[in-house]
Amino acid sequence: MVDPTSSDRPTMAEIAHAAGVSLATVSKVWNGRADVSDRTRDRVEELLRVHGYRGRRQWHTEAAGTVDVIFSEIDCAWEGEHLRGIEAAAHEAGARVVVSSLDRGETARRQLLQRLRAGRTDGAILATMTAAGPLVAALNRLNVPVVALDPLRAPAGDLLSVDAANFAGARAATAHLLELGHRRIGLVAGLDQLLCSRARLDGFLAAHDEAGVPPDLDLVEHGEFDFPSGIAAGGRLLDRSVPPTAVFAMSDYMAIGVYEAARLRGVSVPDQLSVVGFDDLPGARWAAPPLTTVRQPLREMGALAVRTALGLAGGGVLDTQLVVRESTAPI
Structure with missing residues (x-):
């Protein structure tokens, strides 16, 4: 339960727990999405007001803000294709993209968290990595909306994700x-x-x-x-x-x-x-x-992840398609 006497700002996760709804539902209410019942919306909005929640919502103004894209490593064409979709969707939304890779060790991870704590991001995309553990917990404490893009393992809790079929x-x-x-x-x-x-x-x-x-x-x-x-x-x-x-x-x-x-x-x-x-x-x-x-x-997945991080979509699973060329033949 959210402690109204605490000097710390409540997190979105705490608001969700107090309202008895998912983190994704609170994010939808906070970002003005329509796909929430009136009763649930009223309950969440009241808790947001009473507890003085002041998370990031800059994308409703002139600029969409900043989206952090975090890879465990960048070493193949998958990441490149994801990034092309991410860049295109961010450009369309007027958002800035910051790309980080965690394969440079603990120093890189600490620097990333320091920058996030400074309030310099409006959403985070965890790309082709395990969307769980200390990093996700830290992002949740900072009220940063988190999206798992092509996660390696099942995302923690009710984290929104974007994947292929x-x-x-x-x-x-x-x-x-x-x-x-x-x-x-x-x-x-x-x-x-x-x-x-x-x-x-x-x-x-x-x-x-x-x-x-x-x-x-x-x-x-x-x-x-x-x-x-x-x-x-x-x-x-x-x-x-x-x-x-x-x-x-x-x-x-x-x-x-x-x-x-x-x-x-x-x-x-x-x-x-x-x-x-x-x-x-x-x-x-x-x-x-x-x-x-x-x-x-892959590009469409990257684009959907950006829209989800900005509160403009709810994640999802995108269709795959068989492309028949010349490497298969009847036996």
């Missing part, structure tokens, strides 16, 4: 291979603990179930979402006594690694091995052969 995308990719007649389908999967890996594995299994084709779980290999993992996992699959006729890789980088593993063994794609990726990064169409893959709307 990983399950549906993997199901579509696998169904495509099954429709081409493939029955021994290898899977180059991400790490088990990652949210997207589990959803894509579930989609892979669901497609088999819907087709009445039992999956061969001995043909599942795991690794990082990178090129070396694709080479290693693809090699292990192709070195089996009875190798798969098709491989679904959970990232485009992995898929191109499978291409290389096939090339090293004299296996032709798609004549002897069909390959499907996941992401549709800019280089996928220029691969040899052009890669069949699942398009993640």
Whole structure:
């Protein structure tokens, strides 16, 4: 419960607890969103008034304020595509974007928190990282709206998030291979603990179930979402006594690694091995052969994260799309 005698400003989380609603609901009321019942709005507004809540709401004036985009690291095309969408949406809203990466150690983390405590941000996007722990707790104490973009693990509490339809995308990719007649389908999967890996594995299994084709779980290999993992996992699959006729890789980088593993063994794609990726990064169409893959709307995800951080949207899951090119063929 909010303590009205406390000299500290109440946090949005404390207001939510006192009102018996989610943090997202308080954020919607504070930012004037319409999708809240009148009764709930009245209760939250009364608590905001009584307890003198003075969080950041600068985007209702001429300038939209500042959005902090925080990565655990920036080292691949995913982050670049997210940032292109973030920049475009921020420009449209008149907002300033500050990008930080936490891979520079504890000093970088402390400097980030010091700047946030100075009240120099109006929303924070935690991009492709685990949206939990001390950083999220600190942001909540500072009344900073937090959005998880493409989170690695399930976001803490009722944190708003933006993600892609990983399950549906993997199901579509696998169904495509099954429709081409493939029955021994290898899977180059991400790490088990990652949210997207589990959803894509579930989609892979669901497609088999819907087709009445039992999956061969001995043909599942795991690794990082990178090129070396694709080479290693693809090699292990192709070195089996009875190798798969098709491989679904959970990232485009992995898929191109499978291409290389096939090339090293004299296996032709798609004549002897069909390959499907996941992401549709800019280089996928220029691969040899052009890669069949699942398009993640990475730029659109970045744009939605900005609008959510500014209180203009409520997060969500964006659709994926199978893009059929030249790396798959009938068996």
